[in-house]
Amino acid sequence: MEEHAYSVEFPKFPRRRRQCCQRGTLLALLGLVTTAMWAGLLTLLLLWHWETVQKLKQLEKTAAQNDLETVQKLKQLEKTAAQNVSQVSKDLERHKGEQVAQESQAAKMSQSMEKIQDEQNRMKSQDSELSRNLNGLREDLSDLQSQGLNERRAALHTLDRLQEEVAKLWIELRVSNGSTCNTCPDDWVHFQKKCYYFGEGPKRWIQARFACSKLHGRLVSIHSQEEQDFLTRHANKKGSWIGLRDLNIEGEFVWMDQNPLDYSNWQPGEPNNGGQGEDCVMMRASGHWNDAFCGSYLDGWVCDRLVTC
Known part of the structure; x- marks a missing residue:
């Protein structure tokens, strides 16, 4: 049996027709998509509008509540302000009264201050006069004290001289009666009617004077050439302080x-009060005298005192 191949042939549409169908389909799809997008967008807009309306309603409600609270607060503030104004008015009136009282008090105090100033000026005038009187009294007292000290010093000097003269007369009386009057303390040297102590060690003039006072003597006074020769032989060869000075009157x-200065043995050209002032007298190794600065240190100093019988 022969097999015959049967083939079904479909009608072939032209190419241009197919392209037109495709374009229509695409346009339809595009329209659907566009419609869907607009529908979605419209839905979103409606939702946004609804939410906005809700929010506006909520805001209006909140604003109404806030306005009510604000009105209440304003009323309360107005009431408080009115009370404060009333209180301030009262305080202002009170302060005005106090200010008037203070002004009156200030006027009284000003008058009192003027009186006090006048009194102070009067007291200052009296104080100035009293100060002048007091200064005058002080000057008078100082003069009296100075005069008293000078008189006392002169009296003491006179008393010392009288005592020394009495002692000398007593010695002469004892000698005339056959007594021997040549006794001196230990370490003192006898010459004529006096005892001499030749001190050694660096001292200023005032220190030498006090040293002699402690030994119950005084810095030596020289009244003859014989006494000077004796002292020259025994005194320190580096120089010694003696009891001569011009401290009071240059x-x-x-x-x-x-x-009195009844004997002198000055070095030629001395005294000259040279340097920083020379008011005390020293004896050189040669025996000659020289005025020197009282604050200088000398290695020797000579004391004298009367002998005892």
Whole structure:
């Protein structure tokens, strides 16, 4: 049996027709998509509008509540302000009264201050007068004290001289009666009617004077060439302080025993009060005298005192 191949042939549409169908389909799909997008967008807009309306309603409600609270607060503030204004008015009136009282008090205080100032000026005037009187009294007292001290010093010097003269007369009386009057303390040297102590060790003039006082003597007073020769032989060869000075009046030299300067043995050209002022007298190794600065240190100093019988 022969087999015959049967083939079914479909009608063939032209190519241009197929392309038109495809384009229509695409346009339809695009329209659907566009419609869907617009529908979604419209839905979103409606939702947004609804939410916005809800929020606006909520805001209006909240605003109404806030307005009510604000009105209440404003009313409360107005009430408080009115009370404060009333209180301030009262305080202002009270302060005005106090200010008037203070002004009156200030006027009284000003008058009192003027009186006090007048009194102070009067007291200052009296104080100035009292100060002048007091200064005058002080000057008078100082003059009296100075005069009293000078008189006392002069009296003491006179008393010392009288005591020394009495002692000398007593010695002469004892000698005339056959007594031997040549006794001196240990370490003292006898010459004529006096005892001499030749001190050694660096001292200023005032220190030498006090040292002699402790030994119950005084810095030596020289009244003759014989006494000077004796002292020259025994005194320190580096120089010694003696009891001559012009501390009170420049150029007016005075002995410690208050006797006048009846003998002198000045070095040629001395005294010259040279340097920083020379008011005390020293004896050189040669025996000559020289005025020197009282604060200088000398290795020797000579004391004298009367002998005892």
